[in-house]
Amino acid sequence: MKTRALNRLSAVLEKHLPEQRLFLKADEGTRFVRLRPGTQALMIAGGALFVGWTVIVTSIFLIDTISAGGARDQAAREQLTYQTRLNALSDERDARAAEARLAQDRFAVAMDQVSDMQSRLLESEQRRREMETAVDVIQTTLRRTMSERDEARARADQLMAELQAETGTIQTAAGRQQDMEQTMTFLAEALEDTASERDNAHLNMAEAHSEVERLQFEAELAAERNERIFTQIEEAVAMSLEPLDNMFRSAGMPTDQIIEQVRRGYSGQGGPLMPITMSSRGQEPDAMSLRANEVLEGLDQVNLYRMAAEQLPFAMPVQSSVRFTSGFGYRRDPINGGRRLHAGTDFAGPVGTPLYAAGDGVVIFAGRQSGYGLMVKIQHPFGIETRYAHMSRLRVSEGQRVSRGDRIGDMGRTGRVTGSHLHYEVRQNGTPINPMNFITAGRDVF
Structure with a gap:
């Protein structure tokens, strides 16, 4: 069975690939090489394998080349996207820095206005106290003058009664008449001076009341201005704190521990935070002072954030x-x-x-x-x-x-x-x- 299959295969090869002879001519003579059908089939099969291997290798090389080109294009697109993102982040950072600088400028201006308002308010308070003291002095002088006037009138009535009891009539000798006239003249002048001082005291009191009303109006205006200024300062402090706090939280840093550690490290340089104004009578500070202290505490926290941020690696190394x-x-x-x-x-x-x-x-x-x-x-x-x-x-x-x-x-x-x-x-x-x-x-x- 096996021999029959081989014979059939040989017949098919001889039919399609008849025996060939390759003649080689040399000086010694002519020779030939016999190419049997099996040999020809092996040669054709080997050539086909070589051509197929060449085609496959070439295809793989072309596919790798195309894939490498696509990867380079993808890398270039990713690099362009990254650069665009970096530029956008840089612009956003510049905008945030500009906003921070504007907030700091507004805060500096607001603090100057607060200082000016406090100075003016202290001056107004001092003037009000001086006017109240002047009014008290005038009222005391007026009461004393009126008391002296009443005493002078009572003394004059008493002298007239004694004179009438002694002589039986108001008419007296020339000496007594002259003394009486001088006494009456003195009393009249004293009464006129007292009346003049009274009128002046009333005028001064009216002016003092007007000045007190004006000072109260200025104090109300100053309080309203201070309210606006403090509101702007508090907003500026909040705007400064929020990005710093977000920065530490985005980096995964414990903000409370960091701030406490920075505060302990710098505690020997600044001392405790004291109120802007303190009462000389040992009383608690007023609402404005407490609010100012809260602003100062916020600014102190911003400064602590800034000192901590300067020490941590938040910047690009390149x-x-x-x-x-x-x-x-x-x-x-x-x-x-x-x-x-x-x-x-x-x-x-x-x-x-x-x-x-x-x-x-x-x-x-x-x-x-x-x-x-x-x-x-x-x-x-x-x-x-x-x-x-x-x-x-x-x-x-x-x-x-x-x-x-x-x-x-x-x-x-x-x-x-x-x-x-x-x-x-x-x-x-x-x-x-x-x-x-x-x-x-x-x-x-x-």
Whole structure:
């Protein structure tokens, strides 16, 4: 059965592929090579396999080329979207900064107005007290003068009665008449002076009442102005507090603990917060003073937020145009492959691009470390640490204190890298956290 199948196959091959001879001519003579049907079939099959393999490899290469082009276009579109988002965030940050500056300017103007109103109110109060004192003095003088007038009239009546009892008539000798006339003249002048002083006292009292009414009206106007000023100040303080509080909460920072720690660290410089005005009689401060103290407490909280924000890494470590190449989290390792945790954020740019400290702190390491290359570590308050890796040049040394925006080095490609970029890490008590939480939160304020 097997022999029959082979014979049939040979017959089919001889029919379609008859035996061929390949003649080779040389100096010794002519030779030929016999190409049997099986040999021809093998040659045709091998050629077909080679052509098929070539077609498949070419197709795969073309597909990879097209896919790579699409990936580059997608990356370019993503980069354009990222740059557009960065520009929008930058514009929004500038707008927030402008609003903060306007609020600070309005607050400064309002505080000047409050100081001026308080000075004018104190002057009005002093003048009112002086007028009340003058009115009391005038009333006392008037009562004393009227009492003296009544006593003089009673004395005159008594003298007239004694004279009439002694002589039996009002007519007396020339000496007594002259004394009497002088006495009456003196009494008349005294009464006229008393009446004049009384009239002047009434006029002064009327003027004093008018002045008191005017001062009361000015005090009411001042109170209304102070109400508007305090309202504007309170709104400005609220507008300043809200973005700062949101910034810390967006970064996942405990705001109450941070503010309390900053307050303890600066408690020796300012002393306790005292009221604007205190009563000399030991009484409680008035409502306006209490309200002013609340504004001062709000401003103190804004200042504490500002001091804490300056020490934490809310700023971008790169201020030049860079490309965001890798985020925080698990990713495929670019060198060895496999899924690995990427503990920071990568920003790609040319070698030598300036790198800056993202917040105030102390340099605790500046040198070369395996995998990181040239690296700088900065210790910030509240257990926060930032790392800047793969530098080409270090511009700070260990133990140096730096502030936000100080240049600490240049971008490079030292260590375990595939190209020039900055590997930026943020760690809290040794645990890596996403740096974009701080950067994104800081864009709303700085």
